[in-house]
Amino acid sequence: MSDMTFIDVTAPGSRQKQGNLHIISSTIREIEDIFTRLGFEIAEGPEVEDEWHNFDALNVPENHPARDMQDTFWIKGVDKTVLRTHTSGVQNRAMMEKKNPPFRIIAPGRVFRNEALDATHEAQFHQCEGLMVGKEISLANLKGVLLQFLQEFFGDDSVSLRFRPGYFPFVEPGIEVDVTCTKCHGENKECNVCKGSGWIEILGAGMVHPHVLDSAEINSKQFQGFAFGMGIERLVMLKYGVDDIRDFYDGDIPFIEQF
Amino acid sequence: MNFSYNWLQLHFDDKLPKPEDLGSVVGLHSFELEGIEEAPHGDTLIDWDVLPNRSSDSLCYQGMAREIGAVLDISYKKWMKPEIVDESFDANLKTSDFVRLVVEEGVQRATKRIATGVQVGPSPQWLVEMLESIGQKSINNVVDITNYVMWETGQPVHAFDYDKIAGEGAKQVDIRYAQDGEKVTDLTGAEHKLDSSMLVIADSEKALDIAGVKGGENSGVDKNTKTVLLSACNFDFQNIRNTARTLKLHTDASKRFENEVPVSKIDDAMLQFAYLMRELAQATVSDEIVDTNPDKEGNREVKLSVSTTNRILGLDLSKEDIVSILKRVGCEVSQDGDDEFAMVVPIDRPDISFAGDLIEEVGRLYGYENLEAEMPTDGFPLPEISNLTKATRTISDRLLALGFYEVKNRTLAESGVVELANPLNKNAGFLRSHLGSDLVAKADRNLAYTDEPRLFEIGKIFSGMDSTGVLETWHWAGVIGRRKIKEKQKQELFLQTKGVVDSAVDALGIKLVWESHEDPAIGAHAVVSVGDEHIGLVGVNWWEINMSLMLPHIGKEISYKKPSKYPRIDRDVAVFVPVETTVSEAEELIKGLLPEETRSFELFDIFEKEDPSAGSGRKRKSFAFRMVFQSDTETLSDEWANKVMDVVYKALEKKGYEIR
Ligand SMILES: [Zn+2]
Numbered sequence: 001m002s003d004m005t006f007i008d009v010t011a012p013g014s015r016q017k018q019g020n021l022h023i024i025s026s027t028i029r030e031i032e033d034i035f036t037r038l039g040f041e042i043a044e045g046p047e048v049e050d051e052w053h054n055f056d057a058l059n060v061p062e063n064h065p066a067r068d069m070q071d072t073f074w075i076k077g078v079d080k081t082v083l084r085t086h087t088s089g090v091q092n093r094a095m096m097e098k099k100n101p102p103f104r105i106i107a108p109g110r111v112f113r114n115e116a117l118d119a120t121h122e123a124q125f126h127q128c129e130g131l132m133v134g135k136e137i138s139l140a141n142l143k144g145v146l147l148q149f150l151q152e153f154f155g156d157d158s159v160s161l162r163f164r165p166g167y168f169p170f171v172e173p174g175i176e177v178d179v180t181c182t183k184c185h186g187e188n189k190e191c192n193v194c195k196g197s198g199w200i201e202i203l204g205a206g207m208v209h210p211h212v213l214d215s216a217e218i219n220s221k222q223f224q225g226f227a228f229g230m231g232i233e234r235l236v237m238l239k240y241g242v243d244d245i246r247d248f249y250d251g252d253i254p255f256i257e258q259f
Numbered sequence: 260m261n262f263s264y265n266w267l268q269l270h271f272d273d274k275l276p277k278p279e280d281l282g283s284v285v286g287l288h289s290f291e292l293e294g295i296e297e298a299p300h301g302d303t304l305i306d307w308d309v310l311p312n313r314s315s316d317s318l319c320y321q322g323m324a325r326e327i328g329a330v331l332d333i334s335y336k337k338w339m340k341p342e343i344v345d346e347s348f349d350a351n352l353k354t355s356d357f358v359r360l361v362v363e364e365g366v367q368r369a370t371k372r373i374a375t376g377v378q379v380g381p382s383p384q385w386l387v388e389m390l391e392s393i394g395q396k397s398i399n400n401v402v403d404i405t406n407y408v409m410w411e412t413g414q415p416v417h418a419f420d421y422d423k424i425a426g427e428g429a430k431q432v433d434i435r436y437a438q439d440g441e442k443v444t445d446l447t448g449a450e451h452k453l454d455s456s457m458l459v460i461a462d463s464e465k466a467l468d469i470a471g472v473k474g475g476e477n478s479g480v481d482k483n484t485k486t487v488l489l490s491a492c493n494f495d496f497q498n499i500r501n502t503a504r505t506l507k508l509h510t511d512a513s514k515r516f517e518n519e520v521p522v523s524k525i526d527d528a529m530l531q532f533a534y535l536m537r538e539l540a541q542a543t544v545s546d547e548i549v550d551t552n553p554d555k556e557g558n559r560e561v562k563l564s565v566s567t568t569n570r571i572l573g574l575d576l577s578k579e580d581i582v583s584i585l586k587r588v589g590c591e592v593s594q595d596g597d598d599e600f601a602m603v604v605p606i607d608r609p610d611i612s613f614a615g616d617l618i619e620e621v622g623r624l625y626g627y628e629n630l631e632a633e634m635p636t637d638g639f640p641l642p643e644i645s646n647l648t649k650a651t652r653t654i655s656d657r658l659l660a661l662g663f664y665e666v667k668n669r670t671l672a673e674s675g676v677v678e679l680a681n682p683l684n685k686n687a688g689f690l691r692s693h694l695g696s697d698l699v700a701k702a703d704r705n706l707a708y709t710d711e712p713r714l715f716e717i718g719k720i721f722s723g724m725d726s727t728g729v730l731e732t733w734h735w736a737g738v739i740g741r742r743k744i745k746e747k748q749k750q751e752l753f754l755q756t757k758g759v760v761d762s763a764v765d766a767l768g769i770k771l772v773w774e775s776h777e778d779p780a781i782g783a784h785a786v787v788s789v790g791d792e793h794i795g796l797v798g799v800n801w802w803e804i805n806m807s808l809m810l811p812h813i814g815k816e817i818s819y820k821k822p823s824k825y826p827r828i829d830r831d832v833a834v835f836v837p838v839e840t841t842v843s844e845a846e847e848l849i850k851g852l853l854p855e856e857t858r859s860f861e862l863f864d865i866f867e868k869e870d871p872s873a874g875s876g877r878k879r880k881s882f883a884f885r886m887v888f889q890s891d892t893e894t895l896s897d898e899w900a901n902k903v904m905d906v907v908y909k910a911l912e913k914k915g916y917e918i919r
Contacts, residue, residue: 019663019713021655029652041642047670047719048677048690048729063497074680078724083670083679083690102639110670110719114683123683124670134637139622140573143632163627164287165619167310173571173619175627176291207571210615224571251666251701253708 023236023259024126024248028108031128031232034152038145040104040130045090047110051080053089057215058170073114073123083112086229087129088170095133095216101223102134108232119244126232131208133218133225139163139173139207142226146177146203154182154239162199171206171227178202182239193238200238203230260318261296263392264303266410269339270324273331278303281327288330288623290317302392312610314518319413321527322607329587329624338531348533352545355429357421358488360549362434365458366470368522368552369434369492370529373421374542377401377487379480383539401480401487404535414491414520414528415512417468421486423478425464433461434470434492443469444476445508457502458494471499471516472508487542489532491525521607523556556606563614564599571615572622573633584624585617646810647733650767651717654735654806657763663713663737668697670719677721677729690721690729694736695803702740712740717806733810736803744799749783753799757785760802768815773797775841823891827858828900832907833883834916838867845882848914852906856895858887881919 021029032042045053054060055067073083090107098105108128115121132145143163151159159180166176178199184191186198194200205228210220212227233245240259242248247255264278275281278295282305286292290307298304309317316322321337328335336342354373362369379399381387386407387397393410397403401418409415424430437443437453443466444450451469453459458470467478471494480487496519503513529548536542565578578600582592585602590611594601604611611617622630655665668691671682675689682688691697694716705712715737723730739756757773764771772788776796784798789812795804836845842862853860864883869876888895888903908918 016660017662019659019661020665021659022665022667024667025655025665032648036642036644039639039642042645042648044645044647046729046731048721048731050728073682075724075729076678076680078726078729081729102637104639104642112670114681116683123687132635134635134639136570136637137635138571138573138633139627140630140633141635143627143630144634147632148634162287163630164291165289165310165623165627167312172615173622207615210613249667249669251668251704251714253664253705253712256664256666 020257020259022248022256023240024232026259027232027236028126028128030153031149032106032108034149035104035106035130038104038148040106040132041094043090043094043105043107044109045084045087045093045107047084047112048075049082049084049089051082053092054082054084054086057092057212058088059209059211059215060169064169071114073112084109085113086111087127088227088229091129091131091212091227092216094131095213095218099217101218101225102132102137104130104132106130117246119246122233122245122249124249125245127229128232129227129229131225131227133208133213133223135223137225139175139226142175142205142207142228145226146205146228150179150202153235154179156182158185161202163205166204166206168204168206170209170212172209174206175204176201177205177228193241202235202238203228205229260309261304261306261393262320262323263298263389264305265300265392266302266320266389267305267324267327270320270335270337271328271333272336273333275327276331278305281305282307285327285330287628288626289313289326298392298394300388300392304393311518314515315520315609316413316607318515318518319409320411322413325589329589332587337527346530346534348537348544348546350546352543352547354545354547354549357429357486358424358549359429359431360434360551361431362551363436363458365436365495365498366434366551367493367495368525368550370490370525370551371432371549372489372529372533372545372547374487374489374533374536374540374544375485377485377536377540377542379482379484379540386539399480399482400539401484401536404532404539408528408532408535409511409515412524412528412531413515414493414524415471415515416528416532417474417490418480419460419467419474419478419488419490420480420484421488422484424467424488425462431463432467432488434458435461437466441466445469445473446476446479448476451506451508454505456498457505458498460490460492469502469506469508470494472502472506472513473510487536487540489529489536489544491528491532493520493522493525519609521609522552523606558593558603558606559612560593560601560603561611561613561617562594562599562601563617566598567614568618568621571618572625573630574622574625576621576625580625581621584621587624588620590617590620646813647806650806650810650813653766654763655715655717657766658713658715658737658759661713661759661762663715663759666698666701666714666716667718668694668701668716672697675721677724692722693720693803694718694734695738695801698736698738699740699801702738706740706742710742712738714738714740732808733806734803735806737801739800741800749799753783753785753797756797756800756802760787760797760804764809767809767813769809769812821891823889825890825892825894827887827889828895828897829885829887830900830904831863831883831885832904832911833864833881833919834911835868835870835879835881835919836916838870838878838880840880840882842882845916846884848910849884849907852903852910853886854888854903856888856890858889860884860886 075081087107087109094105111127112124162178164176166174168174179202181194183193189196208225208227213220282292290309293306293308296304324335357373382397382400382403405416436455437457437459439455441453459466460468468475499516503509533544589605590602593603671687672689672691673686675692677690702712717735719731720734721731773785776786787795794808863885867878867880870879
């Protein structure tokens with residue numbers, strides 16, 4: 001028996017309209033998933049942080065410009081309290097909680113800088129920091145882990161990275177990490193992403209400063225490790241060509257639904 | 260800083276690599292290459308972003324030449340153009356006959372030296388060209404010399420016209436704090452009003468100079484100057500930073516002092532200054548330097564071990580490798596050993612203070628490009644997933660499937676409980692105390708794109724503070740945006756909202772308790788609880804729930820039961836009830852009468868209608884419930900089900916409900 005009823009299979013199917021995650025969240029999720037596979041645990045900490053966790057525990061000197069009113073938001077009526085300027089404060093909390101290395105931690109979250117708003121500056125943005133501490137964790141391991149991460153994140157095995165000297169008070173040596181330009185692969189002198197250099201600055205990193213381990217009551221003679229940090233908005237802007245950081249916070253569905 | 264390629268070349272006998280190559284090799288081993296551009300006189304400028312911890316030694320040609328020598332492993336000359344061949348000056352001319360120096364705290368070291376018979380005139384062509392190549396204008400030989408000495412050594416120096424300093428004989432020069440409101444007119448003619456935190460160099464009558472920042476008009480060298488007081492000082496870097504910021508006067512000098520010029524640099528600068536005054540301005544320069552702090556800093560020794568160096572870097576270098584790299588930056592072995600040894604570090608490298616700093620020098624000069632990428636091989640505990648991560652992901656995923664978009668709003672708000680001491684502007688002076696109002700605003704904004712924007716946010720809110728801290732919690736909130744909500748749509752819309760909230764938390768194993776609540780400020784809404792704890796509010800088309808309070812309750816308890824093999828029986832019952840009756844009242848009544856074979860029992864229809872018996876527009880409600888019966892051990896009969904239903908009907912009628 002054959003059923004001769006005509007079905008128009010080209011008419012659109014009836015489907016439940018789906019929403020979408022904000023690109024910041026889905027990017028953080030992607031980063032979390034890659035690092036979780038590499039054995040990292042996700043840690044979280046307060047956005048309002050005391051000065052000790054935000055600066056002292058991270059070896060930021062007493063007179064460092066970052067502590068000035070011009071760069072950091074301070075809370076009224078509560079002594080020595082700031083809106084965190086990085087998620088590095090979580091490192092100390094997580095280490096204090098875990099006590100005994102080895103450990104592998106990432107800390108994604110919202111951070112704040114007292115900066116006037118423009119296309120590339122927001123008073124708030126998101127970071128993901130990472131920390132790995134053990135007996136033998138070396139700078140070569142930092143290179144290994146970051147290479148693995150970046151290749152997965154950009155979905156491209158040909159991605160490579162390079163280390164340059166950098167300076168952050170909480171690491172020694174301090175490293176700036178560049179990744180090969182994912183847009184032109186170093187083949188376009190006019191490239192607007194890498195400005196023709198073939199490299200994009202993407203992460204700050206280094207070997208955890210012994211003072212930082214000491215503040216977390218970890219024996220810096222026995223243990224060592226690396227830390228790194230990246231700006232989420234910056235990653236997204238590079239990956240998708242978003243050109244104005246303010247777009248992230250407008251809440252417009254035509255922005256959110258694209259990713 | 261922009262460096263002249265030709266100027267750098269003068270510090271080397273070897274030919275430097277061409278500018279592009281020099282720029283990138285230093286970029287990889289020392290300081291980021293920011294750009295390369297052409298300069299006057301066939302020169303090239305290379306812009307390197309000198310790192311903050313190296314700004315004390317590398318914001319000058321001597322320092323950068325030493326750095327390049329270390330990177331390329333070639334020898335550099337500290338002195339050039341002209342090489343200083345004779346370091347002795349006039350022993351009969353005594354600076355102390357001309358000046359007495361009195362300084363206050365905040366001045367780490369002040370030095371003065373007198374030069375007589377000065378002939379102010381044009382600079383030689385080589386000096387004019389060098390300054391022009393870095394964008395500096397030649398003024399006269401004396402001013403050009405001060406400029407040149409600063410670029411060469413990194414130590415700002417100043418030339419005072421001695422005859423413009425008030426007093427007789429050994430004139431008193433003070434470095435003191437300004438009076439509040441004291442005014443100084445600088446060399447460019449601009450007037451600055453100072454305060455008592457700022458240092459000035461002054462004679463007995465007036466301030467001559469804003470110390471460490473800019474020279475004053477009243478004491479500057481001009482074409483008639485005959486006697487010059489050479490000055491090189493070192494100030495507390497914090498003090499200069501504050502002065503420059505307060506006056507909004509950022510100069511090449513203040514930039515160097517802010518970065519802690521090593522105190523010892525004064526010796527190099529004074530020597531070059533005096534030498535050039537003699538060679539280029541025909542001055543007689545005193546051999547005597549009036550110096551407030553002539554004590555030399557001692558050598559600094561830093562211990563290092565081969566094993567630690569290799570363990571940190573992940574390399575396998577020999578002691579000879581390590582020592583030879585560190586010699587390139589000017590370190591010398593002071594104490595030898597098989598594994599551990601000590602090195603003396605250059606006095607003007609304050610950034611090197613412990614083994615880690617030396618290890619960094621080894622790493623970057625060995626070359627990070629030569630470091631293999633290696634995955635760590637040591638063990639680690641399996642990562643745990645926190646309840647926060649679970650809740651965030653589960654709730655978000657459910658909401659996406661229900662058509663919701665996630666937004667991220669700003670933490671800084673116009674009002675709140677927690678206030679900033681230094682807000683950017685008054686619209687952003689507080690930390691948000693809830694998510695809802697911004698979310699509703701974003702829903703309204705999105706009506707431009709869609710008729711029913713569905714939005715949610717998960718984020719931190721700041722709900723209280725005392726002198727010891729701020730209370731912050733995770734909230735999740737959502738809204739179903741509508742242009743307008745009619746009175747008669749509210750019940751239906753509320754049930755939609757409730758359904759969204761319930762199905763989102765259901766996946767976390769959380770059962771919310773719903774109680775109705777009235778608040779004139781926000782209209783009819785429900786208070787939701789977990790256990791005995793109120794955790795949030797749900798309105799007609801919005802909700803805001805304290806997620807932190809929800810987290811301890813996450814987790815589904817599963818007790819497996821074998822599915823029944825026997826058929827099921829469905830029964831419906833519909834009743835008219837007085838309009839004020841709630842679903843839960845009717846539900847409770849029926850629930851108590853149902854047997855253990857009840858698999859499910861739920862409301863499937865609800866509507867309001869005019870009550871014909873009451874008249875004058877009074878309304879009544881209809882509830883329709885469905886129940887499913889199924890036994891694990893036998894096939895249930897219709898008669899069995901009818902009996903159950905009879906009990907239910909009787910109870911409903913007794914309550915005064917009308918069975919439909
Ligand atoms: Zn490119």
